[in-house]
Amino acid sequence: MQTTLDISTHHLPQVTHARNPGMGLDLDWVASVHANTSAIERRAATIGARRSVKKDFQAAWLLKAISLIDLTTLSGDDTAGRVKRLCAKARQPVRADMLQALGLPGLKVGAVCVYHDMVATAVEALEGSGIPVAAVSTGFPAGLSPLHLRMQEIGESVRAGAREIDIVISRRHVLTQNWQALYDEMREMRAACGDAHVKAILATGELGTLRNVARASLICMMAGADFIKTSTGKESVNATLPVTLTMVRAIRDYEDRTGIKVGYKPAGGIAKAKDALTYMALMKEELGQPWLQPDLFRFGASSLLGDIERQLEHHLTGHYSASNRHAMG
Ligand SMILES: O=C[C@H](O)COP(=O)(O)O
Numbered sequence: 436m437q438t439t440l441d442i443s444t445h446h447l448p449q450v451t452h453a454r455n456p457g458m459g460l461d462l463d464w465v466a467s468v469h470a471n472t473s474a475i476e477r478r479a480a481t482i483g484a485r486r487s488v489k490k491d492f493q494a495a496w497l498l499k500a501i502s503l504i505d506l507t508t509l510s511g512d513d514t515a516g517r518v519k520r521l522c523a524k525a526r527q528p529v530r531a532d533m534l535q536a537l538g539l540p541g542l543k544v545g546a547v548c549v550y551h552d553m554v555a556t557a558v559e560a561l562e563g564s565g566i567p568v569a570a571v572s573t574g575f576p577a578g579l580s581p582l583h584l585r586m587q588e589i590g591e592s593v594r595a596g597a598r599e600i601d602i603v604i605s606r607r608h609v610l611t612q613n614w615q616a617l618y619d620e621m622r623e624m625r626a627a628c629g630d631a632h633v634k635a636i637l638a639t640g641e642l643g644t645l646r647n648v649a650r651a652s653l654i655c656m657m658a659g660a661d662f663i664k665t666s667t668g669k670e671s672v673n674a675t676l677p678v679t680l681t682m683v684r685a686i687r688d689y690e691d692r693t694g695i696k697v698g699y700k701p702a703g704g705i706a707k708a709k710d711a712l713t714y715m716a717l718m719k720e721e722l723g724q725p726w727l728q729p730d731l732f733r734f735g736a737s738s739l740l741g742d743i744e745r746q747l748e749h750h751l752t753g754h755y756s757a758s759n760r761h762a763m764g
Pocket of ligand 1: 507509548592666667668669702703704705706736737738739
């Protein structure tokens, strides 16, 4: 099956829906959540295989994908220099001549995502671009530092200019089914974020079952998460299609019951343009076109942009360049 895409407003950051205010913890709803793992895996296996984007539309989809990237560097050896280079890339993600040829000179990424220490550098480097800085706070990636320090870190990241905060949940609350503790913690973190949007990282590779993933997704949404995000990129298993189906269906259920749209961010290991197209086709099919806008969908990715750039160059010239010509930072 071929699929088409409206890219007319793809580069305009738009917020077309209200933030998720959250709701009280509804344990009956949580208890009723199930995930049929074998059905989900069967469905996931058909997505990449069956779904193809028509060749003529491929460049448009790839340009759209760029606008959905949280361009990320989360390494122990990050430096101000690397972050500044990444921000320059965020402002102009594809060579200017290529963007001209493709008819989208103003294309930008969705956000730049860094550790707290690099927020001020990124904010300065992105000044005037409209590109938000996302900070991974709360003792990323394990989230095991004392709660008051995790809250303090959120406050400091917001004061340093981060407009989005990617928090990590306490996996142990999920593994011990302590839903109240998970809800309370998420609620407190959301409050600490103030006007900054909060993405809840579930670290799905450490949650054991898809049912746990579904329940944790729901609780984070009940507690007011603006986005739910799969992974830190540091777990041994990061974003997968079965996890994605589980989480986007939780988003759909939440919207059905509350009318509130929550965003989705797969992260970790998404490095190839064709994988990005698969995720986008899944989003369009499961949740519809609104989830192909940066206010409701982001890729957390450090190297995806380089592969997309290579594919776009191939689209324009018929040749592939070496991947080292598309360095990120
Ligand atoms: O949230 C973003 C991830 O840490 C990026 O993971 P990646 O380096 O595998 O693309």
